[in-house]
Amino acid sequence: MKAALEPLDWVCLLAEEVGPRRPTGESERRAAELVRSRLEDAGCAVSVAPFRGYSTFAAPHAITTALALAGSFPGRGRSLLAWKGLGLAAAEDGLRVRPLLRPLSRRHSQNVVARIEPAGEAVRTLCLVCHLDSSRSGLIFHPRALPWLHGVIALQGAAIVAAAAAPLLRRGGLGRLALWAARALLAGILGLLAEREVRGVDVPGANDNASGAAAVATLASELVAEPLGSTGVVCLFTGCEESGLIGADAFISALQHESSSGPGTGRSPDWRRDWLFLNFDGVGAPAPLRYLRREGIVRKWSADGGLVRAAEGVASRRPELGLEGSDHNAGLTYDTTPVLARGGRALTLSAQGDTIPNYHSPTDTVENLDPDVLLRAVEVGREMLAAIDGGEADA
Ligand SMILES: [Zn+2]
Incomplete structure (x- = not known):
């Protein structure tokens, strides 16, 4: 068994060793393969779920x-x-309903999914989400x-x-x-x-989103050693977020299908109630660490009330982590936005001010991260796991 990676090692592995990870590209696939093998080494049960997507939101x-x-x-x-x-x-x-998604989705991509069963009986499932792909620069x-x-x-x-x-x-x-x-x-x-x-050039994506993948991978490795009591954890590393949240869409569609096709096929008969999604997107930038109360570009969706409550609890119990709530969402959608759009329960963590530093830029490198923000984001993750397992987010 290889030694567990520190969060910053995960970022270097993805942003430097693999480099830019264009949606549906070879390096996106390589990143998925690396995460799969590293998490298996750490003792996680991991699967790779292929889907079809496209390489650019253009x-x-x-x-x-x-x-x-x-x-x-x-x-x-x-x-x-x-x-x-x-x-x-x-x-x-x-x-x-996304009428252009299927006709445009010709290329191969994949989600990596790791499951960590709880010590006791599962009463809820928490899905930790992050995307593995990186974006492309441009005047925009x-x-x-x-x-x-x-x-x-x-x-x-x-x-x-x-x-x-x-x-x-x-x-x-x-x-x-x-x-x-x-x-x-x-x-x-x-x-x-x-x-x-x-x-434009494909960017290294150290903050967006090797940092989020680092946070989720770190938490996954820790959970294997010490599982939660009554919360099953699914760690979802998506592909094709940057080209249109396609990996997240594929995962939720499959979950919805499982839920609607009757008992015995999934852990939960209603994913909208029993599944919680906590997303880590860009959690290493030199900016305030925030949980986003709203997501969406033109239409907006509110984050889940229970998860917001749990985040408020973490922020007040651990003020030194600098976690704050925000109604401003940098005008973006995230992997959890399709969850909210379909009536599910989700919250995104992201380091951002009015804008996101080095956003979709070749300067989104490891040197331009704030390692302290990343470590605080991981600690917020640990606190959120404990709070959710303690029932703080239950409806
Ligand atoms: Zn992102």
Whole structure:
């Protein structure tokens, strides 16, 4: 048996030894394989669950944006295109029914799933979540652009609505002006998506999200030696988070299927009640360590009340860990957002201020982490495990 890795060793292993981990790529697969073998060495029961995905979020976004842009101009059947764009964009944003997910998912990816049974009878399941893949840089993620990213995405939604309303807007001078503004924005977004594909580089992702994987892997190794009393723990290392939460979607879809196909097939008849999801995404950046009360880009979902209560308890019992709650979520979705969108119970931990330092940048390296934040995040994880096992998050 190899010696257990420290959290920072896990980060180095993923961000430096494996390096950038593009969704569906060879290095993403290698990262999954490494985590699997290391956790098996630590004594975990581990499986790898394959699924199909795509490598970049540009794929669905370019389709909805291009449909809206094309549909905003006069011509037969154009309006239908814009409505199609609007319908697809709204469905994708809702994270429940995703019409573009299956047709675009052609490439192989995988989730790594480790299970640690409790010492006693399981009354709940806690899923510790993190993603193994890393993102790609682009002008869109330039530090000066980051504070505006959320606003631009909201405006993109408004522009798609304007494109669908083009026949109406064309009737008045002001409406025509608004329509041209919407077209300019949609064209600009298509340009930014293309710029990222052509000129961007896949980033090492030390903070986002080798740090989260390090936290979950560390907790998994500790739990094998000392399992919880009444909480089964599932450690989920997803693929394809950065391209559209695809690994998380695949895991939840399978869980939902298991739940609905009757007793005897899973631990719990209703995953929405008995499963809790605690997500670690970017927990090593030099920024305040936060639990996020809300997730989502245009639509927002509230984090689970019980988990928020447990996090509040940890924050007040252990003030030196610097854990704080936030209503601001850097304008993002996380692997737990599809859980919340489907009525499940989840909470995300992330180190972030107004923005996330070195976000989707080649500077997201081990040197630019704050190791103290990472160690505090792991300790918050331990405290959350104890609180949840003690029933603090129970509904
Ligand atoms: Zn991330």
